[in-house]
Amino acid sequence: MTTASHRLHGHLIGIPGSRERLNTPALILDLDAFEANVAAMASFGRRHGLALRPHAKTHKSADVARAQLAAGAVGLCCAKLGEAEALADAAIDQLHLTSPVVTPAAIERLVILNARLDELSVVADHPDAVDAIASANAGGRPLRIMVDVDPGIHRTGVASAAGAVALARRIADAPSLDYAGVQFYCGVQQHIAGYADRRAAIAERTDYLRTVIDALAHVGLPPMVVTGGGTGSHAIDAELGVLTELQVGSYAFMDREYGDCDLDGGGRAPFATALMVDARVISANMTGMATIDAGLKAFAADAGEPPVLAGAPEGSRYFFMGDEHGAIAGPAGAPVLGARVTLAAPHCDPTVNLYDAYHVVRGDTLVDIWPVTARGRSA
């Protein structure tokens, strides 16, 4: 996949110091930090006997997926069919779809994707969708379905243990489907800032999950796989010992949301900021303030302002100034016209989704350009 970033910057790959020559805003992946993050989570999974199925909704990248699989991941999660199709086109297999697929057009694509891949699973939370998928897949290789259990967020999932049992039975009874287990994703709880508070919330929800699993086991449908969790809960999930597979995503990049969280109860989690945006000062006519070329089209806006990492005086902060611009201001003055300012992503998933490619660097040298393979593939 040749992106506009490749056309603009491909000639800079491997040239020492070439990061300085990138046109901005540019999405930057610090390869040293990224590789360390991937290795650290892989090691964590091995130590605790937990399978890792990193979530591709964070990175949407075949290159990142390959690095995670090479480190031992059992496969990838995808949020949407289009994301899975894009990764499949890039020869990534072992995919799990974490959102229900319900419309006829989408189910048709699901069945085609199942025939293309060695391994595909998808969640369901409603009997009508199970029936429709079973019918569409009749005669095909059985499609693996997991029962999505609502952890109380009320986003997706069955609402009770009884609902889980009924749905699991329906899946198990369909010749064209395989009952593959349970998904339980405590999304809201991932970002509780304090470890003790987060642990208490996850533990309470996991008690509920145990009742669901017990009910399934009671009718002869114990889940082989219990998938869920995330970067915010991975240490807690390992300790509680109910999940068999972690859907961690943000650990590979880290962002401000997770940077603000104590991830392991001791502030020792070995994940560092690997994802950033390089921007440039394009106007500097005010005292103590400068304007950079990165605004609402350069950073996701749902999680506050991006933190300033480098290139501006100590204590500088960023403020959104519309679609195309942001301001850098602080007590120690502003960076000068043309200065390069590096910022972290406030929230990595929707920030990555704004860019066509990662500019992969080691230190100040551009070493590769990775397309955001599934960018915009939300359908």
Next chain:
Amino acid sequence: MTTASHRLHGHLIGIPGSRERLNTPALILDLDAFEANVAAMASFGRRHGLALRPHAKTHKSADVARAQLAAGAVGLCCAKLGEAEALADAAIDQLHLTSPVVTPAAIERLVILNARLDELSVVADHPDAVDAIASANAGGRPLRIMVDVDPGIHRTGVASAAGAVALARRIADAPSLDYAGVQFYCGVQQHIAGYADRRAAIAERTDYLRTVIDALAHVGLPPMVVTGGGTGSHAIDAELGVLTELQVGSYAFMDREYGDCDLDGGGRAPFATALMVDARVISANMTGMATIDAGLKAFAADAGEPPVLAGAPEGSRYFFMGDEHGAIAGPAGAPVLGARVTLAAPHCDPTVNLYDAYHVVRGDTLVDIWPVTARGRSA
């Protein structure tokens, strides 16, 4: 440009009722409303003797640009070089860059673009940038430069009439540059909800602009073009009679931000919502609430929630539920599993920038797919 949307939906073009068969979330452009909006603003410009130079940062689309040019626009504005390059690649000419270009890498691209196009102009707000552009363009066809005047937002622009005079003189004195006029964009004031308040704010700022223009005229550098304004101020700008050219963008689509504004002092502005997102209910296990497949990757998050237009009971509202999902809830119950829900964009520019293509409809029939030509081209 063949996008993922073309591959997924190209076969549906022209099939009656095919909007119902689109995979979601899908960015929808209602062609009847769009064409009426374009015609109405073109008519407004003609009535008031104002040139229109619609802003491509809103739509990033060669197809939309062609429609605006066909209706009489004198050219297009682009926010960033990459946006202008993408439109130039699609054979759109007469471009004006509304952000300063200051780094060596960007200035090199600017000079190349100037050689490619029949007409290109760019703003400057600093003597160093003017000197660098003049030097890089030495021997080339003179590059048209406008003095960007800060209307008090402190985003870009010279900070005083004296600064404008000094910069205009510097431009006029450079053999490789043409002094082309003044840009004055009251961005913050565009969204003041009440017409009288907005009019008072724009009028006060326009008084300042007059002093800048008088100072320029006094030294023999009267601006031939005074460009600025937007959808929020177009009626006021026409009445005040200082701008010669309007940089209107959102009028073509309309979004909640401008839908909430009284645009002409009588609530009679003839612009209708033309841009929307079709989504689907993918989970419906809670009473009074349903989950759709459109979240932070489907709508810009800087301007609140997207309004629900159709497909849900009266009084329904949308709530973000993370990167991939949103909730529909209301006093009259929720839509059923699989239902199609249509929402408006809360803020059109960064919403469009999330999608690879517009699904162009007349009523319920997909009639075309237009790539978002310059999507993600923020550098």
